[in-house]
Amino acid sequence: MTRQPTAAEFREWAHRVVEWVAGYYERVEGLPVRSRVSPGEVAARLPGRAPEKGWGDAGGEGGAAGGGDGFERFMRDLEEVVVPGLTHWQSPRFFGYFPSNASYPAIVGEMLSAGLNVNGMLWSTSPAATEVETRVVDWLGELIGLPGRFLSPSGTGGGCIQGTASESALVALAAARRRAGWGRGVELSRLTVYASEQAHSSIVKAAMIAGLAAGPEDRRQVRLIGTDAELAMDVGALEAALREDVSAGRVPCFVVATVGTTGTTAVDAVDRIAGAIGRVCGGEGAGARPWLHVDAAHAGAACVCEEHRWMLRGVEMADSICFNPHKWLLTNFDCDCFWTAERASLTGALSITPEYLRNAATDAGSVIDYRDWQVALGRRFRALKLWLVLRCYGAEGLRAHVREHVRLAGLFEAWVRADGRFEVVSPRTMNLVCFRLRGGDGANRRLMEGLNGSGSMYLSHTVVPDGAGGTKVALRMAIGATLTEERHVRAAWEAIAREAQVQGASAAS
Amino acid sequence: MTRQPTAAEFREWAHRVVEWVAGYYERVEGLPVRSRVSPGEVAARLPGRAPEKGWGDAGGEGGAAGGGDGFERFMRDLEEVVVPGLTHWQSPRFFGYFPSNASYPAIVGEMLSAGLNVNGMLWSTSPAATEVETRVVDWLGELIGLPGRFLSPSGTGGGCIQGTASESALVALAAARRRAGWGRGVELSRLTVYASEQAHSSIVKAAMIAGLAAGPEDRRQVRLIGTDAELAMDVGALEAALREDVSAGRVPCFVVATVGTTGTTAVDAVDRIAGAIGRVCGGEGAGARPWLHVDAAHAGAACVCEEHRWMLRGVEMADSICFNPHKWLLTNFDCDCFWTAERASLTGALSITPEYLRNAATDAGSVIDYRDWQVALGRRFRALKLWLVLRCYGAEGLRAHVREHVRLAGLFEAWVRADGRFEVVSPRTMNLVCFRLRGGDGANRRLMEGLNGSGSMYLSHTVVPDGAGGTKVALRMAIGATLTEERHVRAAWEAIAREAQVQGASAAS
The missing domain is CATH 1.20.1340.10 (dopa decarboxylase, N-terminal domain)
Structure with a gap:
């Protein structure tokens, strides 16, 4: 028209x-899920x-x-x-990857944000977009038990909404490069990055984008640290890698602790990782100390419940942390919350002010301009949906949501353990059960394909070490869709057990 | 609850x-605009x-x-x-920065996208999210006259939706680094980047994030090329800079042509820039040829009209181009369309496939996985809103939208020129008029502050060369909000003329 x-x-x-x-x-x-x-x-x-x-x-x-x-x-x-x-991510029968929670209040928040369509790149271009965001991200940080140094009243820390945990990893790495002295006598090629072999692919991708790895296999500046029996980072191996790099004249720059790995929700020990860093590079305040970033993309949501907060033990020694309310905390994609205790390094790494963006509030230094916290200049008013979610559910509602899924995952795990044809392949820390048919990888892939092809449920897979130097396929049952109830989990288990029979798998006992 | x-x-x-x-x-x-x-x-x-x-x-x-x-x-x-x-970006009296068009069909598209909340990171995680995007981005590419090599039927090119032009610049630079040989014998520190002094700040920011500049002032690997009288890139100076770097053993990697600069909508000559690159580095197919990215963030929208397509002359020699339908083409933020003629370099620079993302369609190579085109892994179904906009308005409706604003900008320019107290400070190429009170910068800043403080309209400013080695403040009147009609532009001019009187500016004649 x-x-x-x-x-x-x-x-x-x-x-x-x-x-x-x-x-x-x-x-x-x-609807067929896939x-x-x-x-x-x-x-x-x-x-x-x-x-x-x-x-x-x-x-x-x-x-x-x-x-x-x-x-x-x-x-x-x-x-x-x-x-x-x-593929219907909002189906109560979707158990793949990690959940991607939508909720009615969050959808309403997206509608409002689209209706207003303001650009919160600077405080001055819509003050409420910045101030509501600062406030609700503080609220959420407190809800998951973050120390005050990550919250905005600290004056040196604070949080914001990024699109995804990938973007958080990238901006944290940018801050890390800066603090490590890049541009002030330290060449980029001397900086090194550490994460576990089970860390999310976005960490290596961040290193690639940031100029520290020319490809996914480039290990000149990236160290993927081995894991222990529970698939958490082997902190002794991290410490050895740090020592080796330091003694070779390299500069450890960025260490990622993954709290809730994508494969199996294994939890790296943040406190022990911080200890290793301190022993090799000196503690807080030491100039050469690498930036410690906690990637709690999925697990952060669980920390609204006190019984899960052990996963963040030691976070007070980290420099930044992120988690995705858009995974398991009822907030539509995209909403990754990112906090840093040292925002000066972050904005120092990302700030650039051409004349056309200058304004009195920015010049006075009295406001936050979130464009200096992220890759992009422009930004949507995403805080509206998070604000609506926090108000609609309240802290109690969020805890009830998480606890119900953890309870269901416990049920599912018990059913798997009670069926001799199956084994649970890694410790369950929250709402993900990693399991497999005893038998070959082929049988497990066929099992998954049969289930996903049926349309009755959807799950995804990963590979885990088989204890003999190789790997084995594991199926991932992530219970966390907004609408998932016990009956869906029960039906899923029944479908799995039935499909296993179709695949002709025999009980191991 | x-x-x-x-x-x-x-x-x-x-x-x-x-x-x-x-x-x-x-x-x-x-409502008060600011x-x-x-x-x-x-x-x-x-x-x-x-x-x-x-x-x-x-x-x-x-x-x-x-x-x-x-x-x-x-x-x-x-x-x-x-x-x-x-600050009401959707007010018909908003003339600041560049417009941020919302439209009713786009809002409805956002509602649907929020309602479905699928994650199109892989083709397999929601095939329609990928295929609708590929199709509508092709549609739009054709509408602005892009050569077939940028469209998906070419087999080697194609487009997608990014969040912003900043992200497009960053992923284009990642592709450029790869093609220049980084990781295959060429050190990152040898690569150099070129853009005009009037290029958007996101270009330098991309260089910072990508490891080619340790800060906004770091010129070891970044060359900001001077401009001509019309504030377009001085192509002779570019050629000299390329030659100097090549002869010093550096590797020109990334050249950005800005089509419609943020300050004044000046248009870099893509054809002449490509010619300069060819003379120094060899033509297409030459291994050492730097990646030519066209940043048409704002101006691309105008190219739905044939009379504006001269701005893209030479684009057939570029490697990538982006523009933002979320600025002036009625599509809610965020929606930046990015096309490349050489997607292999892009996905080669950004692809990384852990086991948990492997699937049959990806392994067969028969589909597009857009996570390999962007920084993040997850992605929203943004194509819905663009699809709705293209269907609701049709090509004719989009052209009418652009032409009306260009007409209004022409009117406004004529009123400014007819008032001896004012001068137009740069050529008007589309819908932006850059003007100023004859007199000092202070008077112009006071004029802007008076207008913006009144709430009756909103405009922003920049600085331009004053022809004597210094700079002068220019006010930017960007006419492009969805609801802006002639009466709003006329009222704005009347307010400006009135405020100029308040400021005590006297006619220059």
Whole structure:
């Protein structure tokens, strides 16, 4: 259409979409969880070119009679072309990867954020976007038990919302490079990075982007430290690697402790890692001390419950930490909360102020400009959804959400352990159960493919050490979708047990 | 609340929010454009801690009687605390920075994307999220006249949606580093980057993040090339810089042509820049040829109109290009479209596949996994909003939108030129008029502050060379908000002329 749509048209479309979304949640349980389309199938149903005419235009969708028909045709395509091409992350039968929690208050928050469409790149470009964010990220930091040094009243620390934990890792590494002296006599090529072999791929990717690794296998400046029997970082091996690098004249720059690995939710010991760093490089205040970043992308959510806070033991010695409310804490993607105790290194690494961004509030130093905390300049008002989630559920509601999924994971684990055909392959720390059929990797892959192909549930896999120098496939049952209840977990276990029979697996006993 | 809200509660909240958003657009014209709050004022109105109880819980917002009250209290805070703290980017009287277009179809697209909340990190994790994106980004590429080598049917090129042009610059630089031989015998410290002095700050920021500049002033590997009288890159100076670096043994790696600079929308000559690169480093296919990235963040939108396509002359010799439909093309933030003619270098620089992300479709190489095109792993289904915008407006509607704003900018420019107290300080290429009071910088800053402080309009500023080796302040009137009509531009000019009188500026004649 060559005019702007009217508010009346928006009302018509948007109310219709609200009903569609509500209806989607009422039926998502019944949809095949994994999409069944083949590569190219969705694209083949879309025209090769953009329409020349818009809604309501003569010759366009909806003809000359008004915009309504065009919108209805869109909704039909949504139903017929898009929905069959989706893997339904919001299904209560989705147990893959880590959950990607949507919730009704968060969706409402996204609607408001889209409606306002302000850009909070600077405090001055929408003060409320910055100040609400600072406040609710403080709230959340306190809820998971972070020490005051990570919260904004400390004056030297504070938090913000990033898109993903990958971005948090990258900006933390940028801060680390700066503190390590890059540009002030220390060459970039001398800096070294440490994480466990079980750390998320985003850590190596951050090193690649930041100029410390030319590819995923480049180990000139990246050390992937071995793990112990529980797949947590071998802190002795970390200490040895740090010592070796220091004695070779390299500069340890960035250490990542993973709290809740992606493969198995193993928990690196932050306190012992900080101890190793202190012994080799000196403690806090030592110029050469590498930046300690805690990647708690998934596990951070659990720390709203006191019984899970042991996972963050030692965090008071870290320089930054992030976790994703968009995984298991009911806040729509994207919402990664990132806190640092030393924001000066962060903003020092990322700040650049051309004339067109100068303003009185920034010049006075009295405000936070979040563009200096992130890769991008522009930013959405994502704090609205987090604020709505925290208010709607309250701390008690969040704890109840987490505890129920942990309880369900405990049930599921017990069922697996009681069935001699299966084994649990790693300790369960929260809501993820890693298990496998006793037998070959092929049988496990076929089991997974049978389940995912059936549409009745969805899970994903990883590989873990087999104790004999090799690896073995493990299936990952991550129980954390917003709508998942006990009946879904029970049905999933029954489907798994049934599928195992189909695969002809025999009991090991 | 310690239970999940119901679909009925969602319907109640979401319909209410639709009405609120529609009402916001009906009244945004009357709100002070720039927020009047002082630093800390918004935060002071928010509690210091997250609520312990949620909506409807005994002791929580809304009491024990149900969730409705809690939601209404939120909406009251939205109105009383948030709205006064916003600078209204959607006001038709917002002329600052570049526009940040929201539109009704795009908001509806965001609602759907939030409702589905799928993660399109891999093709397999929601095939439609990838395939709709590939298709609509192709559509848009064709609409702005991109050569086929940037579109997905080429087999070697293609496009995707990034968050912002900053992210596009960073991933393009990552691809450039790889193609230049980093990790295959070429040290990172030998690579050099080129952009004009008027390029966006995100280019230097990308160099900082990518390990090529330790700070905004680090010029060891970054060359900011001077500009000509029109503030476009001095291509002769670029060629000289390239020659000097090559003869010193450095490796030119990344050249950015800015099409529509942030300060004044000056247009670097892509064809002449490509020519200079060819003369110094060899043409296409030459191993040592640096990556040519076109940053058309704002101007790309104008290229839906044939009369503006001269700005992209020579783009067929570039390696990548981006522009932001979230600026001037009616698509809510964030939506930056990025195309490359050489996707192998991009994915080669960013790909890393741990076991937990392996799947049959990826292993077969038959699909696109967009996580390998970006910094983050996870990604939202942003293509929905772009698809809705392209269908609702059609190509004709988009062209009408751009042409109307360009027409209004022409009117505004004529009014400025007809008033002897003012001067236009740089050529107008599209919808931005850079002008100033004849007189000192102080008078211009006071003029801007008077206007912005009045709430009746909002504009921003930059500095431009004064022709005598110094700089002078210029005011930037960017006409492109979705709701801006001729009457708003006329009222703005009248306010400017009036305020100039208040400032006591006298006619120069």
